[in-house]
Amino acid sequence: MKLSRRFTWVLLVATLASASVSPKAYADEGPLDPAQPKGVTSEEIIQRFAAKEKEFQQALDQYAYRQSVKVQTLDGETVDGEYQQVFDISFDDKGHKVKNVVFAPQATLERIMMTEQDIDDIENRLPFVLTSDQIPEYDILYVGQQQEDELHCYVFDIAPKKIEGKKRYFQGRIWVDDHDFQIVKTFGKTVPDIHKKKDNENLFPKFTTYREQVDGKYWFPTYTRADDTLHFSGNDVKIREIVKYENYQKFGSKVKVTYNGEEIPKGSDQKQTPEQQSAPK
Numbered sequence: 001m002k003l004s005r006r007f008t009w010v011l012l013v014a015t016l017a018s019a020s021v022s023p024k025a026y027a028d029e030g031p032l033d034p035a036q037p038k039g040v041t042s043e044e045i046i047q048r049f050a051a052k053e054k055e056f057q058q059a060l061d062q063y064a065y066r067q068s069v070k071v072q073t074l075d076g077e078t079v080d081g082e083y084q085q086v087f088d089i090s091f092d093d094k095g096h097k098v099k100n101v102v103f104a105p106q107a108t109l110e111r112i113m114m115t116e117q118d119i120d121d122i123e124n125r126l127p128f129v130l131t132s133d134q135i136p137e138y139d140i141l142y143v144g145q146q147q148e149d150e151l152h153c154y155v156f157d158i159a160p161k162k163i164e165g166k167k168r169y170f171q172g173r174i175w176v177d178d179h180d181f182q183i184v185k186t187f188g189k190t191v192p193d194i195h196k197k198k199d200n201e202n203l204f205p206k207f208t209t210y211r212e213q214v215d216g217k218y219w220f221p222t223y224t225r226a227d228d229t230l231h232f233s234g235n236d237v238k239i240r241e242i243v244k245y246e247n248y249q250k251f252g253s254k255v256k257v258t259y260n261g262e263e264i265p266k267g268s269d270q271k272q273t274p275e276q277q278s279a280p281k
Contacts, residue, residue, distance in 0.1 A: 143173075225243075
């Protein structure tokens with residue numbers, strides 16, 4: 001997000017270059033146990049979850065879903081600007097994925113503005129996937145084990161080894177379920193921030209993305225939240241961002257898949273407005 005001419009805004013996540021992460025992000029987690037895993041090495045865990053992530057990415061390419069985005073700027077706790085968009089990812093009659101915007105009111109943001117990088121991050125990097133093909137691009141450090149709700153997880157800190165060209169990366173922490181060896185939660189930010197000159201800064205917020213099991217096999221992203229302050233050269237801008245991923249449906253299937261433990265009735269997404277559809281906890 002970029003600071004607007006009046007106060008531009010950019011979706012910025014605070015840089016984790018030092019690999020430091022705010023303890024507040026883990027306030028609801030169980031204690032972090034730094035003990036090494038038993039019966040498996042950290043490198044074997046990395047290889048196993050990276051292979052699972054590649055399977056998951058290929059599976060996700062076969063699913064239609066709805067994604068809703070809300071970005072707000074706040075003055076204290078008062079919302080003083082907002083951007084919203086709801087779109088469906090579906091398939092055309094040739095099986096190609098298509099994006100159809102179904103709800104996009106006029107944005108009221110004044111202190112920031114959405115950039116091309118923000119939109120790309122929202123669609124492609126907030127639901128972060130780390131496959132075996134991407135592993136060589138990252139430094140991955142095992143930091144311990146932690147309880148995430150009912151799941152026992154291995155925890156890793158990751159950061160790009162180097163920034164190449166205009167390519168964007170994720171930097172932060174991931175939680176890997178010790179049963180399915182799949183990423184179930186991520187916390188961090190997209191990097192790099194862009195500082196071309198004082199009045200042309202593109203910053204990105206820290207975010208947390210949660211996944212839930214869909215169709216009984218893969219853990220799909222269902223909810224992303226960011227609450228952060230972007231520190232521009234001349235101004236600080238507090239932002240809140242909420243992204244929901246709903247109504248996953250496998251291409252070619254005649255029945256809705258399960259979501260949040262329940263089957264989504266056929267046609268429910270047509271009968272409900274985005275505001276009426278339930279949000280993940």
